[in-house]
Structure formats: C-alpha cells, structure tokens
Amino acid sequence: MYIYGASGHGRVIIDLIESYEKIHGIFDDNPEKKEILGYPVLGPIPKNYVFKSSLFIAIGDNATRKRLALELSSRVRFANIIHDSAIFSKRAFLGSGCVVMEGAIIKVNCTLGDQVIINTGASVDHDCLIGDYVHIAPQATLCGGITVGEGSLIGANAIILPGVKIGKWCTIGAGSIVHQDIPDGHKWIGNKLILDPAPLIIVK
Template sequence: MLLDQLHVASPTVAHPKSIISPFARAGDGSLISAGAIVNIGADIGRHCIINTGAVVEHDCKLANYVHIAPNATLTGSVTVGECGFVGAGAVVLPGVKIGINVIVGAGAVVTKDVPDGHVVTGVPARIRTVQ
C-alpha cells in the first residue's frame, strides 16, 4: 500500500465510548468505533477498522487492513489475515484462522478455518463460489 512505501505514520483513533484493554495493541491508522470492545491480548494491525459494537476478544490477531463490521464478534484467539473483512453480525468461533483477502458474509457463523481468497456465508459458514 502507498502509506507503507512512504513510511508515513497515521494516528490510531479510538472513540471515547469504545472499551479497549490496556493490554491490547492497535497499529497506526486504525479506527476503533463507539461501542467496540477490544480485549486483553488482542493485536490489531495497521489501518484496521473495528466498527460500531464489534467485539475483538482475547488474544485475537488482526493483520493490516482488516475491517470488522458493526456488531461482529471475534471470539478468543481468532486470526484474520491481511485485507480480511468480517461482515455485520458475523461470529467467528475460538481459534479459527481467517486467511488473506477473505470475506465473511453478514450474520455468518464461522466454525472452521477459511483459506486465503474465499468468501464464506451462512450458519455454519460455507465457502461460496463467486461468479
């Protein structure tokens, strides 16, 4: 990304109504919205968005450029790869690994790892073919 090449630091912004553990980390240029919760040991990469009411539980690891949509929940020890998107109201269960460039559809419940570049939707979430 252009900012990476220029080595320009961007401020991290957290809404005063968000709840962030003092033992969590958020990278440069990330945004944590109102009502979001980021718990102990969470590690959020650069230029991520944790949207309104989203929950990033303990020991989750988010790579750079990840977007967690409103009211989505990443339960403990979830990993999300670079440029991942977790849709509104989706739930990712403990220990699941979401690959690079993955889209998790709104309301999905992800129970298993998702390989790079896939789209998953449904309850339980299944890989969908995109045409």
C-alpha cells in the same frame, strides 16, 4: 489531523474527531468532491505536500487503504482513533492508522495490525490477532484466540467461534457463523465455505 477520503467513511471519521481534533485538511482523488460536512475538500494530495500533522486514511475498501498507506508511509505519520465509548484493554496492542469506533470492545492480549477498522459495536475477545488492512464491521463478534489475515472483511453481525483462523483477503458475509478455518482468498456465507474462491488480492 488530515483526512484522506471524502465519502461515507470520511464523514464517519470527521464526526468522531471534530469535537477534539483540529482538521487541517481533507483530501480526495475524486474531482467532483468539493465539500464534506461543511469542510472544503482540497483534491488529491500534491506530490510535494508537507504535512503539518498526522494523516488518517478514511477509506473503507481494504485494498485501496493498503495501496494508499504504502504510497504515503514515507511522507507522513498515520493517526489512530479510539472513540471514548470503546473499551480497549491496556494489555492490547495497536498498529498505526487504526480506528476503534463507538461501543467497540478489544480485550486483553489482542493485537491489531496497521490500518485496521473496528466498526461500531464490534467485539474482539482475548488473544485475537487481527492482520493489517482488516475491517471488522458493525456488531461482529470475534470470540477468543481468533486470527484474521491481512485484508479480510468480517461482515456485520458475523460471529467467529473460538480459535478459528481466517486467511488473507477473505470475505465473511453479514450474519454468518464461522466454525472452521478459512483459506486465503475465500468467502464464507451463512454457515458454509463458498468453494469458488474470491480472487486473492496482492498489493505491492
């Protein structure tokens, strides 16, 4: 597997896979990144680079991950990573380029889109629909029947109550309790909607 990203999320991914997966190369656009966890960083991906294996985009920022996935989708297959300690229902569905980290739970009839991060100990209950480029942070809890739109971030230890619909490119603050639907591009902090919406990010 190749890895794109040599910062914090890259270290997490290397630590997850190196015991069972050969790492063919690690790329990063930052010229100051020379090494990560003992592996050399090869720099940016050359335009005509021929991949010998799948690639994982190890970048936590949702908009950046989307941009890179769209740029590279015609050149390489994206890997999925599910940690052995995670519980992933045989009746759940997974896109490409996703990671489900230690202790996470994905229940029956859930659908994860492409390039989704389900972080450590997060719980996604039955019949949830998670859009592309979403990040569910550590220990977040999504009850049943929730929809999370493209690019949204669910903060650590947030709780989303059953049936709530979260729009695209929303931000849910850490520790929040969400009890109502949230429009595209908005923020929710604590137990209330922030009326001044965050800019809606559209990446073509």
